[in-house]
Amino acid sequence: MKMFLSHLDSPLGAMLLVTDAQQVVRALDFADHKTRLYRSLRDHYGDVELTEIPTPVEIADALTRYFAGELEALDVLRTATAGSELQRRVWAALRRIPAGRTTTYGKLAKQLGFDDPRAAIDVGAANGANPIALIVPCHRVIASNGDLKGYAWGLYRKRWLLEHEKAMAPRKEEPQTAMLPGF
Structure with missing residues (x-):
């Protein structure tokens, strides 16, 4: 091809x-x-x-x-992917998550019609196999406890994207303390 x-x-x-x-x-x-x-x-x-x-x-x-x-x-932007039926369904569902929003693996599995909570694992695997960064926004899927979990391109990029989209508050920088002479 x-x-x-x-x-x-x-x-x-x-x-x-x-x-x-x-x-x-x-x-x-x-x-x-x-x-x-x-x-x-x-x-x-x-x-x-x-x-x-x-x-x-x-x-x-x-x-x-x-x-x-x-x-x-x-x-x-138009996308097309090869992959299993489940992968293509997950990737299509990812495109429907609006910028500035997140969902969880479990909610995404339910949205796709799965009742078994273990289906979130399969949805997570399909999410992780996404070949189209950003445009197919797999970065918008987080753990049910709010943790970012994995991201094929690095968690720092996932965090940056979610902060850019205002789906996550920016990390607060730790204040730097200066050592004054004589102390």
Whole structure:
């Protein structure tokens, strides 16, 4: 399968974007997780031929606007993913979580029609396998006790995104105490 690879910068680090011929987003990952990106492409699509291109204008513009504070800017981007039926259902449900809101793994499982509380584990696994960072907002899913739990691209990025979206209060900096001479 032929796909296209673009490089872009973000406040969270360099990113790698994979699109198809119709400029549909197939994967978006951070450059420091390049191995994860290639493994995901291989697992979902088999042999992929990647050709480097400039970032498509519509996608670059939406990401720029999102990072500038226009949180709904990513909603218009088209995505397509391969994966199991459960994964695709979870990823579609993630796109329906509005910016500035969070949900839990358990609530997401119930929303998808699962009554067994253990289904939250499967939903969490599907969430963790999400190949499209930011646009498919798996960062908006947290533990029922409010803990952030895992995030494939690092908890510091998850925290940053939730703070950026105002779904979480910014961490308070610890006051620095200065040592005065003679004390």
